[in-house]
Amino acid sequence: MNRIVHPIEQESFRRLRARLDTSHFPPLTRAVVERVVHSAADLEYAADLVTDEGDLVKAHAALHAGAPVVVDVEMVAAGITRRETVCRLRDAESGPGLTRSAHAIRLAYEQVGPGALWVIGNAPTALEELLRLDASPVLVIGLPVGFVGAVESKAALRESGLPAVSNVSEKGGSAVAAAALNALLYHPTSEETL
Template sequence: MRTVHPIETESYAILRTRLDTADLPPLTRAVVERVVHTTADPSWAGDLVCDEGALRAGRAALLAGAPLVTDVRMVAVGVTARPSVVALDLAPVAAPGLTRSATGIRAAAAQYPDGAVWVIGNAPTALDELLRTGVRSPLVIGLPVGFVGSVAAKAALRAAGWPSVSNRSERGGAAAAAAAVNALLYADGEDPS
């Protein structure tokens, strides 16, 4: 079991004075609170799009040892409870017509076509490419950041009907994406309040 530092306990106590998450389903609450805690921004609560069934499936897959594939190393190092495959590491150069991030996702999809949990916290092109690969996943955490393409990529993820966590705005990033994974890994039996 993870030891919770007193600063984290205090942070959650403050968070809960500013944001009431009591009516959220358990894993949705865990994800929303972990992202808000990580970013110190309660407005994430109205921006995140979570599906409790997808969160349960993703958590079960992770606990059963499913591969965790991240788009970039910044997401991977933010996940504190288990190792990840970093798609960008599989792409030393970009394929013609693709970004390096998309090339890495394409390479990772070839290695992990079924059953991996995918976490995109950097490039919208990585999420776009993941949707084109047709991988089968219990959960995709799609929180790329940026003014160009991130809103459309996240909307496409939701429209595709894949089990996912996303958000509606341009914000996102490695910290938020890793926080969503950590929330699933830390859930059950741990309440920092």
């Protein structure tokens, strides 16, 4: 099913591409970079994001085959269009040495098991908890924002060897994390391009 793109969005991407050359990126990396830059109106993301085209190809196929999508907060879920998500933050509790966000990740993993796409845009502790689990993710979009723990958690994600989308700086957040997932949702499958 093709997505109808509003003229304002078309013009926004035209202007983005006039200011930022993304033609050298492979197709899915380009889609992610452009959608993230668009969501934040921040051209610096083009140099800040860390992706792997092979990981994105596998994640794109799994996503379109129905793999579950888990998010750390409802704000990320609200930004993901055309797809149901799992968010267990409302059911989670904090305790000694465990934030509510980390507990929510545990609860979500108990619900979905291995093979999910994880989208973390808010809490570095959620990303840290995911890295402690044997979740076998299809992809981790790890873009938590902040001055405490965000850079470190994203570095740990990259060092883990898990398939991932992350960035190097403190920047991130719910909107950009959702945008990265939406880029994979919106990118056509081979059947849609026939």
